[in-house]
Amino acid sequence: MGIVIRDAAGKTLxxxxxxxxxxxDAEETETIAATxxxxxxxxxxxxxxxLESDCASVxxxxxxxxNLKSSLSFIVRxxxxxxx
Numbered sequence: 638m639g640i641v642i643r644d645a646a647g648k649t650l651x652x653x654x655x656x657x658x659x660x661x662d663a664e665e666t667e668t669i670a671a672t673x674x675x676x677x678x679x680x681x682x683x684x685x686x687x688l689e690s691d692c693a694s695v696x697x698x699x700x701x702x703x704n705l706k707s708s709l710s711f712i713v714r715x716x717x718x719x720x721x
Contacts, residue, residue, distance in 0.1 A: 638657050638669065638670045638673070639652070639653070639654040640674040642674065642682060642686075651677060653677060657669060663692070664709065665709065667690055668698065668712045668713060669712060695709070698713045699713055
């Protein structure tokens with residue numbers, strides 16, 4: 638899993654990666670990466686951030702966190718609560 642945090646001009650502010658050994662599929666891996674990226678963004682950058690992903694279902698999950706009933710709901714809620 639890899640994460641890149643950039644500023645508004647596209648300059649790289651932070652890069653991170655780690656191996657995941659317990660993800661069921663690519664969608665879960667993308668959700669974990671988004672959650673970790675949000676945690677890092679809050680910790681290292683006090684400004685507002687935009688979450689980007691190439692997985693439309695992950696973005697939709699974060700948009701509908703209150704009504705989410707998929708297997709990703711626990712990961713998404715953890716990410717949203719941990720980044721506020």
